[in-house]
Amino acid sequence: MISRVVLAKLSPTMEEGTIVKWSKKEGDAVKVGDVLAEIETDKANMEMEALAPGVLRKILVPAGGKAPVGALIGVVADAQEDISAVLAKAPAASAPVAPPVAAPSVAAPPTPTPAAAAAPPAPTRAPVLAAAPAPRATPGDGRVKASPLARSMAERQNIPLTDVAGTGPGGRIVKRDIESYAAEPSRARGLSPAHPPAGAPASVVPFPTIAPGQDLPLSNMRKTIARRLAESKFSAPHFYVTVDVDMGAAVALREQLLKGENVKVSFNDLVLKACARALTRFPMVNASWGGDKITTHAEVHLGVAVSIPDGLITPVVRHADRKSVLDISREVKDLAGRAREKKLRPEEFMGSTFTVSNLGMFEVSEFTAIINPPEAAILAVGAVSKSPVVVEDRLAVGHRMKMTLSADHRVVDGALAAQFLQEVRRLLESPVSLFV
Amino acid sequence: MALLTMREALNQAMREEMRRDPNVFILGEEVGAYQGAYKVTQGLLAEFGEWRVRDTPIAEEAIAGVAVGAAFIGLRPIAEMMTFNFSILALDMIVNHAAKYRYMSGGQIRCPMVMRGPSGAAAQVAAQHSQAFESWYVHIPGLVVVMPSTPKDAKGLLKSAIRDDNPVIFMENEVLYNFKGEVPDEEYHIPLGLADVKRTGKDVTIVAWSRSVTTALAAADILAKDGIEAEVVDPRTLRPLDEDLIFESVGKTNRCVVVEEGWRYAGFGAEIADRVQRECFDALDAPVLRVTAADVPMPYAKTLEKAYLPQPEKVVEAVHKVLYR
Numbered sequence: 002m003i004s005r006v007v008l009a010k011l012s013p014t015m016e017e018g019t020i021v022k023w024s025k026k027e028g029d030a031v032k033v034g035d036v037l038a039e040i041e042t043d044k045a046n047m048e049m050e051a052l053a054p055g056v057l058r059k060i061l062v063p064a065g066g067k068a069p070v071g072a073l074i075g076v077v078a079d080a081q082e083d084i085s086a087v088l089a090k091a092p093a094a095s096a097p098v099a100p101p102v103a104a105p106s107v108a109a110p111p112t113p114t115p116a117a118a119a120a121p122p123a124p125t126r127a128p129v130l131a132a133a134p135a136p137r138a139t140p141g142d143g144r145v146k147a148s149p150l151a152r153s154m155a156e157r158q159n160i161p162l163t164d165v166a167g168t169g170p171g172g173r174i175v176k177r178d179i180e181s182y183a184a185e186p187s188r189a190r191g192l193s194p195a196h197p198p199a200g201a202p203a204s205v206v207p208f209p210t211i212a213p214g215q216d217l218p219l220s221n222m223r224k225t226i227a228r229r230l231a232e233s234k235f236s237a238p239h240f241y242v243t244v245d246v247d248m249g250a251a252v253a254l255r256e257q258l259l260k261g262e263n264v265k266v267s268f269n270d271l272v273l274k275a276c277a278r279a280l281t282r283f284p285m286v287n288a289s290w291g292g293d294k295i296t297t298h299a300e301v302h303l304g305v306a307v308s309i310p311d312g313l314i315t316p317v318v319r320h321a322d323r324k325s326v327l328d329i330s331r332e333v334k335d336l337a338g339r340a341r342e343k344k345l346r347p348e349e350f351m352g353s354t355f356t357v358s359n360l361g362m363f364e365v366s367e368f369t370a371i372i373n374p375p376e377a378a379i380l381a382v383g384a385v386s387k388s389p390v391v392v393e394d395r396l397a398v399g400h401r402m403k404m405t406l407s408a409d410h411r412v413v414d415g416a417l418a419a420q421f422l423q424e425v426r427r428l429l430e431s432p433v434s435l436f437v
Numbered sequence: 438m439a440l441l442t443m444r445e446a447l448n449q450a451m452r453e454e455m456r457r458d459p460n461v462f463i464l465g466e467e468v469g470a471y472q473g474a475y476k477v478t479q480g481l482l483a484e485f486g487e488w489r490v491r492d493t494p495i496a497e498e499a500i501a502g503v504a505v506g507a508a509f510i511g512l513r514p515i516a517e518m519m520t521f522n523f524s525i526l527a528l529d530m531i532v533n534h535a536a537k538y539r540y541m542s543g544g545q546i547r548c549p550m551v552m553r554g555p556s557g558a559a560a561q562v563a564a565q566h567s568q569a570f571e572s573w574y575v576h577i578p579g580l581v582v583v584m585p586s587t588p589k590d591a592k593g594l595l596k597s598a599i600r601d602d603n604p605v606i607f608m609e610n611e612v613l614y615n616f617k618g619e620v621p622d623e624e625y626h627i628p629l630g631l632a633d634v635k636r637t638g639k640d641v642t643i644v645a646w647s648r649s650v651t652t653a654l655a656a657a658d659i660l661a662k663d664g665i666e667a668e669v670v671d672p673r674t675l676r677p678l679d680e681d682l683i684f685e686s687v688g689k690t691n692r693c694v695v696v697e698e699g700w701r702y703a704g705f706g707a708e709i710a711d712r713v714q715r716e717c718f719d720a721l722d723a724p725v726l727r728v729t730a731a732d733v734p735m736p737y738a739k740t741l742e743k744a745y746l747p748q749p750e751k752v753v754e755a756v757h758k759v760l761y762r
Contacts, residue, residue, distance in 0.1 A: 032757060032762050033757070033758070033761045033762055034761065034762065053758075054754065054757055054758060054762075148721060148722045148723060149718045149719050149720070149721050149722075150691050150719065150720055150721055150722040151722065152719070153719040153720075168761065169723075169761050170761070175722050175723065175761055176691060176722040177761070
């Protein structure tokens, strides 16, 4: 059986991809699910798996080469099968780009540099907001391909097939996909909160030292960041509203949880939960400018900006308003970890309706962020720091945190932005309410 | 239990039935003086004499015609085809007479005959002597088609076939004649139309009959090393088919691979695949796959013969496909 290895559209904005490397050589036997190649999209490096067994007979686009989405990049077939007809139809492959410029040998070994860990908004955004995530099993016509068994299992377990990524041939959802979907910890109900520690969403990523004085080729991710954020900043009229939040109660609660329950919750987890809840009360902030209309989204999907070695990405906590602080905490930790390994699936970084970016871990007091289009607002969160505060007309030592909302004035007006922030602040200042 | 070859088991079945019922007799090429081209009728001429063990000319239509006529008047003939490759010369007798008369006479005329002999490939006997014709006979309403894979099944099924009032096409296999297996010492029968699980497993159902059972079991051994537990279901009787056992197995494993030595095109495996997709639709996690002979006449060269036939490796490959591995 001849199986054409075609460059899949691995993210909604992907138009072309670069073959980072081939994991199989021509002549290697491949099984379904074997990693054939690593592909750099504009978002992440993704592994492309074999959809049919056989032998990797031909590599049409070598490592380093680029190909447009849908292009034939290789052929898997039985060892003796005649593949000349398939090859005859293949367009000439583009030549590999020049290898990346090597750092001069005098450069210091890579050291962790806290240069740009979590950063402004993210360029990762599905063109259609609040739509179901686009799993690989959904071809262009919107039909979900699933084996009959997978279909009936999903029905019994009340699992929406559109949420499941298919790993069978052509992205078919098969039994194992339903099983692994159902087994994901974020979907398991009633988990004991005693164990999962909640790490900070964006810890420092070690960056390789870049030698000065060179022209760096643009990665696909860098190009997308440049395009999407310029588009946002130059078309959405941004305005900024900053509030100062008394985090005293949150600090106390966090310590209590850590000491009493051995549960680690980050300030950012609390911010996320507070935003999610506030967004349900302010649908106009959870909205999009659509040219001739404004769309308010039925769901609250929070983007969380995560710094990764050559850019940033915003994994999405779906239905954050329906999740507990602990669920959010666990999910962010998992997503951020896999984002750094470039292992996110497209549906995990698409479709957010509001984004939170936090540079608190760098002791940044405040900053402004660029809206992640087509969202209407983004929240930039600074560090919680001890500062002099006035309590009952006396000076005292308190914990303060500054948050700045960037809002698209086409959708959100100043008073609305202020009211929204007021609600987020109210929730953070009585953080117990976030747990009920 | 005795350890017998399939040849000996078949011989026992005929001997016991001939001792029990004087209406049972054998006719065919070389069945008497030569003791059978494959020695299945060994010793029967000596015990039962030439009235009951009849050597015939090389004339398959005549053998079948005599058998059909004898069956119509109440005898129970066992017509040996030296191989089923040449049974096609007798197709008119089988299809238009043996299979039809009970129906056309409103049940007044029965045709309790057995036509038996080897079918399928042996070893380098090439295009005209290697054909698996079960798909031809299962197509005909009015026939029963049996294909045993073990000595025990062969004996128990042949005894049931001889006692059955319908024409039974009983297809043996040249390669299996020497295969040994345990056969009960006591009298036993295996009812026609009853499948058997030859190996239990939970990951995939492999349906196979006759020599393909051997292929399927070898594949299951290979798969077991990889942690895949294959269930091998042997229908034993292809018509009527014990589909319930197959459905039960697929319901458990969610995957089905059919192995057959006949050609793929309109082969019997397609009948099984059709029934499984219809009756087990919601249980299937993958399409039903078939491992068959190549769609060409059997080549003579040994290497090509191997490439032509289903092999354990090909079954393993198909199982990997339905398991998406």
